[in-house]
Amino acid sequence: MKFLHTSDWHLGRQFHNVSLLEDQRAVLDHLIQYLTENPVHALVVAGDIYDRSVPPTMAIELLDQVVSRICHELDTPVIMIPGNHDGAKRLGFAARQMKGSGLHIISDFDQMLEPVVLRSDEAGEVAFYGMPYNDPELVRYHYQQPVATHDEAHQLLCQRITEQFDASQRHVLISHCFVDGAMESESERPLSIGGSDRVDHQHFLPFDYVALGHLHQPQMKGEEFIRYSGSLMKYSFSEQHQKKGVTLVELNQDGFVSAQHIDLPCPHGMRIVEGELEQLIEQGKTDPNNHDYLLVRLQDKHAILDPMEKLRKVYPNVLHLEKPGMLIGVDQEMGRARLARGEMDMFRDFFLEAKQSPLSSEQEQVMSDVIQSIKQAEQH
Amino acid sequence: MKFLHTSDWHLGRQFHNVSLLEDQRAVLDHLIQYLTENPVHALVVAGDIYDRSVPPTMAIELLDQVVSRICHELDTPVIMIPGNHDGAKRLGFAARQMKGSGLHIISDFDQMLEPVVLRSDEAGEVAFYGMPYNDPELVRYHYQQPVATHDEAHQLLCQRITEQFDASQRHVLISHCFVDGAMESESERPLSIGGSDRVDHQHFLPFDYVALGHLHQPQMKGEEFIRYSGSLMKYSFSEQHQKKGVTLVELNQDGFVSAQHIDLPCPHGMRIVEGELEQLIEQGKTDPNNHDYLLVRLQDKHAILDPMEKLRKVYPNVLHLEKPGMLIGVDQEMGRARLARGEMDMFRDFFLEAKQSPLSSEQEQVMSDVIQSIKQAEQH
Missing domain, CATH: 3.60.21.10 (Metallo-dependent phosphatases)
Known part of the structure; x- marks a missing residue:
């Protein structure tokens, strides 16, 4: 039987x-x-x-x-x-x-x-x-x-x-x-x-x-x-x-x-991929299983704007993102990031990511003034 | 067939x-x-x-x-x-x-x-x-x-x-x-x-x-x-x-x-009974179907304290109470009752119900003073 x-x-x-x-x-x-x-x-x-x-x-x-x-x-x-x-x-x-x-x-x-x-x-x-x-x-x-x-x-x-x-x-x-x-x-x-x-x-x-x-x-x-x-x-x-x-x-x-x-084959694989964003995007372009359900662990050390959106252009089924190397954009780690880094540092990363160029010294000064005045207002 | x-x-x-x-x-x-x-x-x-x-x-x-x-x-x-x-x-x-x-x-x-x-x-x-x-x-x-x-x-x-x-x-x-x-x-x-x-x-x-x-x-x-x-x-x-x-x-x-x-018989009947509280309680004592599910419409004109509790001693399955004749104790009508009747009137009903005797003139005076002082406090 x-x-x-x-x-x-x-x-x-x-x-x-x-x-x-x-x-x-x-x-x-x-x-x-x-x-x-x-x-x-x-x-x-x-x-x-x-x-x-x-x-x-x-x-x-x-x-x-x-x-x-x-x-x-x-x-x-x-x-x-x-x-x-x-x-x-x-x-x-x-x-x-x-x-x-x-x-x-x-x-x-x-x-x-x-x-x-x-x-x-x-x-x-x-x-x-x-x-x-x-x-x-x-x-x-x-x-x-x-x-x-x-x-x-x-x-x-x-x-x-x-x-x-x-x-x-x-x-x-x-x-x-x-x-x-x-x-x-x-x-x-x-x-x-x-x-x-x-x-x-x-x-x-x-x-x-x-x-x-x-x-x-x-x-x-x-x-x-x-x-x-x-x-x-x-x-x-x-x-x-x-x-x-x-x-x-x-x-x-x-x-x-x-x-x-x-x-028994399944239409979607399920796996964890690790690497830096640019490298994963390159790899995704030729990945025959790019529709798999993915957990992505980004190894990048600097902040990235909308990494999920960027990844999903090549890996449409990224379901979860972990960013152990990063401090901005990591929603669940925002609290910790705020404690560990100054506002100016975070803004520098954000600006670099958004504008693809670093802050000028003039811009640094303006931003620094803004942060200072907010902090003073908070103290009163 | x-x-x-x-x-x-x-x-x-x-x-x-x-x-x-x-x-x-x-x-x-x-x-x-x-x-x-x-x-x-x-x-x-x-x-x-x-x-x-x-x-x-x-x-x-x-x-x-x-x-x-x-x-x-x-x-x-x-x-x-x-x-x-x-x-x-x-x-x-x-x-x-x-x-x-x-x-x-x-x-x-x-x-x-x-x-x-x-x-x-x-x-x-x-x-x-x-x-x-x-x-x-x-x-x-x-x-x-x-x-x-x-x-x-x-x-x-x-x-x-x-x-x-x-x-x-x-x-x-x-x-x-x-x-x-x-x-x-x-x-x-x-x-x-x-x-x-x-x-x-x-x-x-x-x-x-x-x-x-x-x-x-x-x-x-x-x-x-x-x-x-x-x-x-x-x-x-x-x-x-x-x-x-x-x-x-x-x-x-x-x-x-x-x-x-x-x-097909059902263990509990379901019916509406109407009358004054005392009369319903008397009737309930000999009602062979006193376990029926009841909607009670109380016809009493004066306020009654805890009518549900009293009724359930003889009719244990009173499920809903309507009190069209009453102004106190009717939860959903409390708002309207407050507008329609003075506080003193309501307290007189409550006292009569709770103590089984009317307010003395001395008690009337004390209560009246309390109500007055509350009203004055509210206006300031």
């Missing part, structure tokens, strides 16, 4: 005030194209389908179209759980009514114990258990057990599931959590403040495969068959070097065989 | 800051009980399922439970359309995935032309067409036709539907609109400002039955088979005398036979 493991779609995400919906649509089109050319027995989505519990209507429409195409046109079952970004009840509305169509949204603890059983080959059945994202408080309340941490919650939930294992089946778990020692990137919302969010991978050992969501970097945890697929696409500049796509999982009659990363 | 016609559930509605969800749950329990004892071939819900486009999670859970019980446990198909209060795309998520289970949410114009066909008896098939709530702008844009009013929109949509009638079937239309000449109550959100929201009932004549939603009073429009079921329960004090429930519709092989109102 083969299935695709994916997670962290974050449909409806805004990134530096740019909607990523059209990028998400394009990547999901590639996913559907892959599924069309390489049929699998199921698509597993391990949480954070949406970016927030009340997603925008456009994100709902996109998910509707995607599952419609996969479930109906490709006749491939889709099994998903809510993540910490999703509203479980909201995502899970009418889940029971959808099951017959092949769309399985597992959003509560009762459904967690009703696996989706698929039979694909001579090797028999595979039971897919979905563990909806849960706070320890929720688990404590539901089971009336002393559960304080995510680790204890997962221990208990895994026990409940494994207790009812059918030995004739192979078992896949879908979960959205932070397995111990895994690498983080900036765009994962913390599950909790402190360290109580970490989950020991040992709980997952009884399964044949564990499809994890939450961390955006594809990776295994402890065993080859305990894996994060990583997010659908890059959701922060700290993810610039991560591979993005889905994981193709293969099981045989004895269980896990292999997990393979499948790249 | 028999089916139930209902509309305007407004799940999640707040009324004077009171959540009506538990009342809605109780009424829907009665509906399910009725369906259990009196099986029908379908339940039709003609829009305004929720009270707003982004409903609270609790309302989503309630609807989930209700449709689960009706579709699964009772095996009765549910056919619904969004109303002007609903978010069509949000309500319609994964509608295609639900159809197989008997939950039909018809939320766009394509689905409008794919009737839900039920076959129940020797008389053959009945096709249920759902017309999702639509603005004229939406219809104009979708069909690229000159449509300016709700009437023109419905004319066009009815045409599209009747064009594809299968003559061997009987035809039911579900629509959420304001049919001309119908009675309004306060809790229906206007479809539009002005008169362009009215729809001529003539467009609906080709159908065997038209299940309407939007108006909260059960009523027929023009023909016995063009009907509003009215809202699930009372949603404004102006609806105090309206009957609330669902409509039981019967069709035979020739079409419409009968429509019968079925009462």
Whole structure:
């Protein structure tokens, strides 16, 4: 049996005030194209389908179209759980009514114990258990057990599931959590403040495969068959070097065989570029990926007027500008700049930038008088 | 064939800051009980399922439970359309995935032309067409036709539907609109400002039955088979005398036979009571429905301290107080009262109310001096 493991779609995400919906649509089109050319027995989505519990209507429409195409046109079952970004009840509305169509949204603890059983080959059945994202408080309340941490919650939930294992089946778990020692990137919302969010991978050992969501970097945890697929696409500049796509999982009659990363291209790259303004502008003129979403770190030491506008002429999707070497034009650093440098110094930089020539001594004198008189007025 | 016609559930509605969800749950329990004892071939819900486009999670859970019980446990198909209060795309998520289970949410114009066909008896098939709530702008844009009013929109949509009638079937239309000449109550959100929201009932004549939603009073429009079921329960004090429930519709092989109102009880009545405070308090002590939601119109002519608190001791669910006869304690009328009456008069009322005895002449004098000195201070 083969299935695709994916997670962290974050449909409806805004990134530096740019909607990523059209990028998400394009990547999901590639996913559907892959599924069309390489049929699998199921698509597993391990949480954070949406970016927030009340997603925008456009994100709902996109998910509707995607599952419609996969479930109906490709006749491939889709099994998903809510993540910490999703509203479980909201995502899970009418889940029971959808099951017959092949769309399985597992959003509560009762459904967690009703696996989706698929039979694909001579090797028999595979039971897919979905563990909806849960706070320890929720688990404590539901089971009336002393559960304080995510680790204890997962221990208990895994026990409940494994207790009812059918030995004739192979078992896949879908979960959205932070397995111990895994690498983080900036765009994962913390599950909790402190360290109580970490989950020991040992709980997952009884399964044949564990499809994890939450961390955006594809990776295994402890065993080859305990894996994060990583997010659908890059959701922060700290993810610039991560591979993005889905994981193709293969099981045989004895269980896990292999997990393979499948790249999914995204219309826009996301990366950090560094350099001086003139150099970056030159480089942008011939950069084949000049439409990427960029964080630019300007290394210039002197002040520059409207660097964003200048950069966007060659790199239209500069989303954020850092100017560690500069003291004027750095909005968030204005306060500090004012303390560190005199008004005259700053005006000299500004004038040079605006007029492309330095202040004459006469101009210096006029400006100095103006500054003096303002300061005196402030003191009275 | 028999089916139930209902509309305007407004799940999640707040009324004077009171959540009506538990009342809605109780009424829907009665509906399910009725369906259990009196099986029908379908339940039709003609829009305004929720009270707003982004409903609270609790309302989503309630609807989930209700449709689960009706579709699964009772095996009765549910056919619904969004109303002007609903978010069509949000309500319609994964509608295609639900159809197989008997939950039909018809939320766009394509689905409008794919009737839900039920076959129940020797008389053959009945096709249920759902017309999702639509603005004229939406219809104009979708069909690229000159449509300016709700009437023109419905004319066009009815045409599209009747064009594809299968003559061997009987035809039911579900629509959420304001049919001309119908009675309004306060809790229906206007479809539009002005008169362009009215729809001529003539467009609906080709159908065997038209299940309407939007108006909260059960009523027929023009023909016995063009009907509003009215809202699930009372949603404004102006609806105090309206009957609330669902409509039981019967069709035979020739079409419409009968429509019968079925009462659904609600835990709390909703009504307006008028009288003087003491009289209402006496009456409340023996009122068997003292938990009703009340608008109280106090007829007392003199000022009363904390009338709400006093009333709620016998009528715990007084939601709103009107005091047309009084000048003190009427918050919204305080401004006018101050202009109309002198401070001394008002203080006399207050003192009488607070102390249960009139001011002595000595007290009158002290108070009068205080008021005078304040007034003088204000003038300087």
